[in-house]
Amino acid sequence: MEEKGLHISQGKAEAFLVCDKSLENSNAPFFSWLRDEGFTFACYHWNYGCHWVHVSITRKQYAYGMPGACLVTPVGNHAITIDEFVTIYRIYKKYQGKNPLVFHSVNCDYDA
Numbered sequence: 001m002e003e004k005g006l007h008i009s010q011g012k013a014e015a016f017l018v019c020d021k022s023l024e025n026s027n028a029p030f031f032s033w034l035r036d037e038g039f040t041f042a043c044y045h046w047n048y049g050c051h052w053v054h055v056s057i058t059r060k061q062y063a064y065g066m067p068g069a070c071l072v073t074p075v076g077n078h079a080i081t082i083d084e085f086v087t088i089y090r091i092y093k094k095y096q097g098k099n100p101l102v103f104h105s106v107n108c109d110y111d112a
Contacts, residue, residue: 015054015063017074018085024049026064030082034062037089043071052079057092 022028026047034055042056043063050065054072063071080088095103103110 013072014058014075015056015061015072016085016088017052017065017079018055018082019052019079020082021051022082023051023053023065031062033086055085057089 018030020028020030023030024047030053037060039055039060039062041063042059042061043054045064045066047064048066050067052065053062054065054074055062056072065071099107101107
């Protein structure tokens with residue numbers, strides 16, 4: 001099964017749990033920012049008014065939180081703020097398209 005066609009809880013489930021009171025509204029600026037960055041909605045249901053969202057950097061997918069349902073185990077087993085997520089995302093985006101150990105142009109050049 002192709003990774004992009006999966007819901008956030010299917011396949012290799014990995015996602016950040018992002019929490020903010022603004023996320024109870026499906027028109028929250030963070031959701032617009034995610035879509036502008038190329039993230040797609042990947043769940044079965046719409047927003048239940050929860051203050052959290054599951055976001056997968058690997059698949060560029062997000063899913064609204066659901067009361068009483070844990071869609072995936074959150075990375076680090078804890079929620080993070082929107083600002084913390086944006087910081088982490090910018091780090092990963094910086095290396096997008098590079099092999100896992102390449103920081104600049106060759107393997108293990110982290111101290112270059």
